[in-house]
Amino acid sequence: MRMKKVIIFGLLGLIVIGGFYTKKKYYDPKRRLENAHREVKNLVDNNSLKNGDIIFQTSLSRQSKAIQLATKSKYSHCGLIFKLDSGIYKWYVMEAVQPVKWTPLEKWIGRGENGKYVIKRVYTDPMLPDQLLEELKTEGEKFLGKNYDLTFEWSDDKIYCSELIWKVYKRVIGLDVGELQKLKDFDLSNSTVKKIMKERYGNKIPMDETVISPISIFDSELVKTVKSNE
Numbered sequence: 001m002r003m004k005k006v007i008i009f010g011l012l013g014l015i016v017i018g019g020f021y022t023k024k025k026y027y028d029p030k031r032r033l034e035n036a037h038r039e040v041k042n043l044v045d046n047n048s049l050k051n052g053d054i055i056f057q058t059s060l061s062r063q064s065k066a067i068q069l070a071t072k073s074k075y076s077h078c079g080l081i082f083k084l085d086s087g088i089y090k091w092y093v094m095e096a097v098q099p100v101k102w103t104p105l106e107k108w109i110g111r112g113e114n115g116k117y118v119i120k121r122v123y124t125d126p127m128l129p130d131q132l133l134e135e136l137k138t139e140g141e142k143f144l145g146k147n148y149d150l151t152f153e154w155s156d157d158k159i160y161c162s163e164l165i166w167k168v169y170k171r172v173i174g175l176d177v178g179e180l181q182k183l184k185d186f187d188l189s190n191s192t193v194k195k196i197m198k199e200r201y202g203n204k205i206p207m208d209e210t211v212i213s214p215i216s217i218f219d220s221e222l223v224k225t226v227k228s229n230e
Contacts, residue, residue, distance in 0.1 A: 036110035051133040053081040057112030070186040073215035098148040120223040154210040178217035
């Protein structure tokens with residue numbers, strides 16, 4: 001009986017230790033960046049990237065869960081991919097965080113949940129010329145340095161991730177990449193969502209505010225998946 005207990009406790013110890021090292025491996029920033037670097041290398045080697053591509057992930061930010069619940073989607077963050085001439089990295093993501101900025105693609109991927117991502121591309125007939133895609137970058141750069149919009153207002157004073165993407169494509173090409181909605185169209189019933197809403201709006205929630213969500217862009221008929229590691 002004594003030997004049996006020793007074996008059981010020993011097995012439990014191995015499970016705990018194994019779980020600890022798995023968790024450590026998963027959360028190790030260096031390892032996450034290394035994995036993301038390999039992902040980007042494969043993308044480049046396979047010529048899978050193009051200016052203006054839209055990349056999606058599940059963010060690890062505080063508001064991510066609320067966005068997922070309200071929009072009924074696992075995707076809570078997105079950005080625009082462009083190739084830049086400067087810096088040690090070649091491919092960057094233009095993203096609306098705090099503030100709107102350029103982020104190296106490998107760092108962007110490594111920052112998301114499990115390093116998972118989906119890259120989509122706007123398809124038109126004929127396909128958008130390179131010069132027009134460059135104009136997307138120029139238009140997007142007008143937002144660099146602006147504060148992140150925590151209250152999701154439809155103005156240019158502050159801006160959030162999917163709003164940046166939608167406005168850039170609309171203003172340069174005239175395309176509605178994703179269906180605009182009102183705040184009241186989302187599921188605001190979950191306690192996690194209610195808590196965030198209360199913090200940001202108090203008792204005056206602007207239900208008729210125009211909003212564009214990551215999943216609306218993701219599900220747009222104008223975009224197709226070109227690469228995913230999910």
